[in-house]
Amino acid sequence: MDSKVVVLRYGHRTGRDDRVTTHCCLVARAFGANKIIIIGKEDKGIKESVQKVCNTWGGPFSVEFASSWQEELKRLKQQGFIAVHLTMYGKPIQDIIDNVRKHKKVVVIIGSKKVEIGVYRESDYNVAITKQPHSEIAALAVFLDWYFNGKELNKRFSGAKIILTEKDEKPKKRK
Amino acid sequence: MDSKVVVLRYGHRTGRDDRVTTHCCLVARAFGANKIIIIGKEDKGIKESVQKVCNTWGGPFSVEFASSWQEELKRLKQQGFIAVHLTMYGKPIQDIIDNVRKHKKVVVIIGSKKVEIGVYRESDYNVAITKQPHSEIAALAVFLDWYFNGKELNKRFSGAKIILTEKDEKPKKRK
Numbered sequence: 001m002d003s004k005v006v007v008l009r010y011g012h013r014t015g016r017d018d019r020v021t022t023h024c025c026l027v028a029r030a031f032g033a034n035k036i037i038i039i040g041k042e043d044k045g046i047k048e049s050v051q052k053v054c055n056t057w058g059g060p061f062s063v064e065f066a067s068s069w070q071e072e073l074k075r076l077k078q079q080g081f082i083a084v085h086l087t088m089y090g091k092p093i094q095d096i097i098d099n100v101r102k103h104k105k106v107v108v109i110i111g112s113k114k115v116e117i118g119v120y121r122e123s124d125y126n127v128a129i130t131k132q133p134h135s136e137i138a139a140l141a142v143f144l145d146w147y148f149n150g151k152e153l154n155k156r157f158s159g160a161k162i163i164l165t166e167k168d169e170k171p172k173k174r175k
Numbered sequence: 176m177d178s179k180v181v182v183l184r185y186g187h188r189t190g191r192d193d194r195v196t197t198h199c200c201l202v203a204r205a206f207g208a209n210k211i212i213i214i215g216k217e218d219k220g221i222k223e224s225v226q227k228v229c230n231t232w233g234g235p236f237s238v239e240f241a242s243s244w245q246e247e248l249k250r251l252k253q254q255g256f257i258a259v260h261l262t263m264y265g266k267p268i269q270d271i272i273d274n275v276r277k278h279k280k281v282v283v284i285i286g287s288k289k290v291e292i293g294v295y296r297e298s299d300y301n302v303a304i305t306k307q308p309h310s311e312i313a314a315l316a317v318f319l320d321w322y323f324n325g326k327e328l329n330k331r332f333s334g335a336k337i338i339l340t341e342k343d344e345k346p347k348k349r350k
Contacts, residue, residue: 020194023310030307057307088339094328130328131339132205132232135198138316141309145317153269153305164263164306 012040058157090126187215233332265301
């Protein structure tokens with residue numbers, strides 16, 4: 001996994017989206033992305049809860065907030081990233097993944113319901129994870145799983161205080 | 176896709192979990208499950224919003240609420256279902272999926288943070304979608320994608336008022 005993947009979370013609404021955005025962060029980390037940039041007002045609660053997971057389970061993974069998706073995307077493109085926007089209006093992942101995999105620096109854009117037309121236009125690929133409405137959390141996970149071809153499932157994180165092994169399969173009795 | 180998959184959503188807390196549970200419902204539907212049973216207090220809002228999606232995008236898919244996971248699981252097992260519990264303490268999906276795929280009737284159990292030990296014990300398979308903490312929404316999507324081997328990505332729904340095709344790839348200008 002020598003690829004570099006950044007997730008761009010479009011349209012985060014403070015309060016309403018906190019839990020969904022936190023799920024997006026954890027999925028980004030667990031499925032092999034290096035960073036998530038959240039477009040919206042800085043939210044210390046989200047940063048802290050993801051940092052807590054990194055402290056226990058390892059990293060590196062970072063969360064940033066930014067105000068303009070256009071500026072972030074421009075900056076990433078200048079660094080050689082290609083933009084993949086996950087949308088049910090896109091081309092089916094199963095038809096397009098071979099092309100996407102050729103790129104080693106990918107920014108994955110995930111949104112909420114109303115995404116500006118500019119996001120579609122500025123993306124190199126608009127990719128559909130099914131042509132049905134569901135969840136940006138699910139779309140992100142399935143995209144990364146396809147992109148990394150399942151290799152991310154075994155990813156080792158550095159600095160982890162807990163690493164689950166075969167011995168941990170049966171949970172201890174909890175009170 | 177002649178399999179029958181039911182999702183059992185364990186530990187839904189009214190209010191706090193509404194959005195996450197709604198994402199679980201939509202993911203279950205979009206990735207080929209037939210039904211979701213939510214353990215918790217009946218919530219008409221969730222039922223209605225999923226029904227609305229089915230009315231527009233097709234079905235069949237149903238949402239039920241129940242109070243006891245033990246009873247639901249017992250009933251499903253009597254009907255020949257095997258139980259797959261998604262947990263980071265489980266066996267890696269990549270090692271176990273071939274065995275799971277032999278079963279054509281599967282109940283997939285997804286939980287929140289604190290899952291009773293009984294859920295692990297009553298499950299035929301405890302399956303890990305990465306050994307990292309992330310999201311039950313993501314775990315469900317990736318599990319179903321592996322179980323159906325990507326075939327669910329093309330699933331046709333009956334009675335759909337909208338079916339997205341290649342022509343729909345470029346969104347119209349929205350005001």
